[in-house]
Amino acid sequence: MPKSSGPSSPAGRGVVITGASSGLGEVCALHLSRVGFHVFAGVRRPEDGERLRVAATGRLTPVIVDVTDEKSVQAAVYEVTESAGEAGLWGLVNNAGIAVTAPLECVPSELMRRQLDTNVTGQLLVIQGFLPLLRAGAGRIVNVTSGLGNIAIPYLGAYAAAQFAKEALSDALRRELAPQRIPVAVVQPGAVLTPLWDKMSGAGNRALESVPEPVRELYRSTFPRFMETNETSARSSRTTPDDVARVVFRALVAERPRTRYHVGRDATGSRVLARLLPDRAIDRILGGIVTPAH
Structure with missing residues (x-):
């Protein structure tokens, strides 16, 4: 493998x-399309796909996929294979996820299963399905996790468990796929205000x-206060979805991508704390x- 860390051209490459x-x-899909990638944007509803297609540059193809449904993933892989052909794929960005927020004592088993099915098992299903296309295209995998893959915060234990698991999955994949020259990079955003916060609450x-x-x-008393503080932190965060999109782009074009990219001071800080403090x-x-509170 070349030792240069220079960028690769995105022109026409499938992601x-x-x-x-x-x-x-959504922000990442539109950004990657604007910079020249041909983006296969995984959505769950046709109307979301059509909205993305209209907002994009003509280099975006919506693909209906539910990562928790094996048949849906298989159908998406078939659709992308038909479109990409022998060129294969340059990148797979595993971004789909939900965030369960509640004291662990209050998280019902079906909700915990949904958390893990979406953020962990579903990601592995997608990776398994698209690996043949990534091999054909000399591509790479980018797994989007979060700073909560470093430190587990109270009342976000279910989400942190999924993020820790996705971090471990990424590490194992990186080592397993290294002989095949398929890089695996992790992008860890910190707090970013998105529609996810309303769903979490x-x-x-x-x-x-x-x-x-x-x-x-x-x-x-403590859980509502936590939710309010958490939302305030997200609203005051200087990290934006565009920042995350630019880092995902860097991970996709670097000739030798880093194993991890931290986006935002809190993501970097959680990594440092986890390493340095008992x-x-x-x-x-x-x-x-x-x-x-008293």
Whole structure:
């Protein structure tokens, strides 16, 4: 493999990105299309795909895919294979995901399964399906995780568990695919204000309301305060979806992509804290989240 870290031209190269209906995925799909990639944008609804097609530059093809449905993934792989042909794919950006936010005591089993199915098992299904096209196109994989793949924060335990698992999946894949010269890079955004925050708040409140009153009372003051603080942090964050899109682009065009790209000070900070501080020190830093206000 060449040792240069210079960029590769995106012109006409095929890239699949999942979770492109809204938020980070939508912004990334449109950005990659603008800079010259032919983007296969994974969406769950035809109307989202049509909206993306209209907003794009003519180099975007919507693909209907539900990453938690094996038949849906297989159909998407077939559709992209028919379009890409022998050229294969230059990149696969695994961005699809949900965020379950609630005290772990209040997370029902079906919601935890959905969290892991979407953010972990579904990502592996997509990777397995598209690997033959990536081999044909000398391509690479970019897995979008988050700073919560470094430190697990109270009330985001389900989401952090999925992100930790996706980080581990990425590390194992990078080592397994290195002999085949298929790079695997992780992009870790910090707090970014997207429609995901509204979904998190609603789902978290429903989870809290679903448990018996004595359990609900234990978290009645701290959980809403956490959600409010979390949203405030996202709104005040200087990291934007465009910042994430530019880093995804860098990971796709670098001749030798880094193993990890951190986007935003909080993503970088969580990585540093996880490496430098002992668990008990981190516990003390995060202790205010679960301490009732007086």
